[in-house]
Amino acid sequence: MTGLLLVAGCNGEIGGITAGAGEDAPWAGEDTPLPPPVNIPPVHVQCAHVGSGTDYQVGPGKQFESIGDVPLESLVAGDTVRIFWRSEGYHEKLMLGGQGTAEQPIRVCGVPGPGGELPVIDGDGATTRPELDFPFDGHQVRGLVIIGHKHDDAYDLAPSHITVEGLEIKNASPPFRFTDKAGSAASYADNAAGIFVERGDHVTIRACEVHENANGLFIGTGGAEILTEDVLIESNYIHDNGSLSDYNEHNVYNEASNVIYQFNRFGPTRGGNGNNIKERSAGVVIRYNWIEDGAHLIDLVDAQEATDSVALPSFHETFIYGNVLLRTGYGPSMIHYGGDSGQTENYRKGTLHFFANTVFVKNEAYRDYERSAVFEASTNDERIDARNNVFASSQEPTDIRAVTFMGDRDDVAAGTLLLAGNWVMKGWTAFDPVPGPQLLGKVDGLDSQIVGLAPPFAPVEGHDFLPATGGPLVGAGAALDGLPAVEHQYSPHQQAKARSDGSSFTIGAFAP
Known part of the structure; x- marks a missing residue:
């Protein structure tokens, strides 16, 4: 399937004005009971290189023929990886773990085809660049596009200001298989995700179509120093993720802090078994979205791994409006x-x-x-x-x-x-x-x-x-x-x- 949106202002800028509640919003990271104001919504995604770093162009006739030729493990602030549409999808896995800044994020974006088709990242038979530095090699089975702490980085050096936009992401799910970084055949985990965020700060997912994965998005794996913070999910089409036989996989499943959804279209889950949006996060704002079906359309439940989030006032105040x-x-x-x-001490117990x-x-x-x-x-x-x-x-x-x-x-x-x-x-x-x-x-x-x-x-x-x-x-x-x-x-x-x-x-x- 192709995306319905030619969106993305790679850092969300329209005429110099930041579109949406972007990565450099002044409220980000603050524990406030009120959600931030909304700026100008995104109008058009243009995958252009605007940072001070390197412009990595991937696709037919470009410097890099495949994504795996790009040194993803070495991306720094201001780098852009521009993936150009081609008729055959890219059967390749990505791992992003660098440190961008608010002014110079690390961006991976898709340049659409002549009819607006989004470049496809397909997990079926995907290959893995051997040099990629995963948090742990065992995380390779958890996702197709992975954002997380590079194993060889200092433990307290978190991935930051990373944007993924304008891509169609599919087939991170059993029974599909891939080739791991060691060259061995592997199967995706039952809870694999199209986009899996092991850990990160200021992560933006914008204008993507995410479908046919076990989980569409899976963001956050723990609390304290590995808590994922300040996530923007904007203008995506997320649908038909989940399992035909299990209700534990969802279109979106998060446990982070300060998560904003806006301008997204959420279609039904695969088989109707999983939830459309499942949130264990603090500071959740769901505004101006179209949300259709799933088991629960929105499931706002207790902290499971990041139980320290229960102490935050923002865990007990959730805002859903304009949907x-x-x-x-x-x-x-x-x-x-x-x-x-069943651990009621960690329940929402708020408004x-x-x-x-x-x-x-x-x-x-x-x-x-x-x-x-x-x-x-x-x-x-x-x-x-x-x-x-x-x-x-x-x-x-x-x-x-x-x-x-x-x-x-x-x-x-x-x-x-x-x-x-x-x-x-x-x-x-x-x-x-x-x-x-x-x-x-x-x-x-x-x-x-x-x-x-x-x-x-x-x-x-x-x-x-x-x-x-x-x-x-x-x-x-x-x-x-x-x-x-x-x-x-x-x-x-x-x-x-x-x-x-x-x-x-x-x-x-x-x-x-």
């Missing part, structure tokens, strides 16, 4: 907040701020006792504050084909949900109307929401989810009470445009 979230069939709760290990999103459940084909829930909280220590969202479905739910706000886990419905300024489809209920789960949690404010009989979009058939002109969403939202301004809205696909609400807020992910 389109689609459930197109029966499945688990769309958004799980809390934990999944999920969920505002200015459009949630749509396509439920017309549900059979009796098939149902959907938007949220699921692990314990009563988790709180969800939902403001100015659209909660709509293709049909009005019934008691035996329910759409509920709060779902249950192990027959217990826990957590607190506060609703304010939302538009809600008639028939949606606080909890499952069929007796069963033990109700420990509560939902406040449902009786005061705006209730509608039909989806308030124009037109709903096109699934663009724009508010109907003069309809019930326009200017009807509640105050955001100190939450970040909703400055942009998603533009299909992998783009964004400025949003202006005027003197009053419009409900949902889109303003008129």
Whole structure:
């Protein structure tokens, strides 16, 4: 498959203005409970060499015929590896571990083909440059594009300011095999990733298409001095990753600190088994994305390896805003907040701020006792504050084909949900109307929401989810009470445009 986006301003610059919340944003690395402001969204990715280092050009008729000819183990600040599109993909593995700077990042970018085709990095039969310096040789099976600490570097010398953009990355998954740096045949691990970040600071993944891997992205492997920090995931198309038989692989699986998602398109997971986004990170911001299906669309759970992150205030404050979230069939709760290990001391135990999103459940084909829930909280220590969202479905739910706000886990419905300024489809209920789960949690404010009989979009058939002109969403939202301004809205696909609400807020992910 080819990418849908000709994006990337290799360091995200448009006319000298940084696009998106780029690597040199002043908030990066700070433990602040509020997400950073949004600058100008990316408009076009141009894989040009702009740094002070070396311009490594790879492809037909270029200095380097293959990626493995480039001394990737020796890249320094200001170096650019430009991979030019060719009709046959590059069946080669990459390992990046150098130190860039905010002004001079290390960049690997794709130069698209004549029709906008992204250069393909294909894990099927991939070869490995013998000189590559992996964190440990055992990490070779974990990914196709790997960012991590070079084994021969000083232990405290972390990879930093590394950008990967404008590439199609696929087939890092069993049953595919590759040739390792010793020249031996090897199989990918069951949890391999298209992009695997063992460790790094200021890592940007932009304008890539990532698919058909066990995990699309897998970022972070531990805490303390090996904690991955300041990750930007921007304008990518990530879809069809995961396993056909296992729910433990996902489109994205992270455990880091300060992770921002913006302007991405997330398609369904492979087989629908894994989650679309699974996050164990502190400081998570998910804004202006299109997220469709997966087991959970978003799974925000406890720290597992980086348990020291639990002490950070940012671990207990998560921001999800300006997104389109689609459930197109029966499945688990769309958004799980809390934990999944049973070690409740490491659970979120904070507030999920969920505002200015459009949630749509396509439920017309549900059979009796098939149902959907938007949220699921692990314990009563988790709180969800939902403001100015659209909660709509293709049909009005019934008691035996329910759409509920709060779902249950192990027959217990826990957590607190506060609703304010939302538009809600008639028939949606606080909890499952069929007796069963033990109700420990509560939902406040449902009786005061705006209730509608039909989806308030124009037109709903096109699934663009724009508010109907003069309809019930326009200017009807509640105050955001100190939450970040909703400055942009998603533009299909992998783009964004400025949003202006005027003197009053419009409900949902889109303003008129």
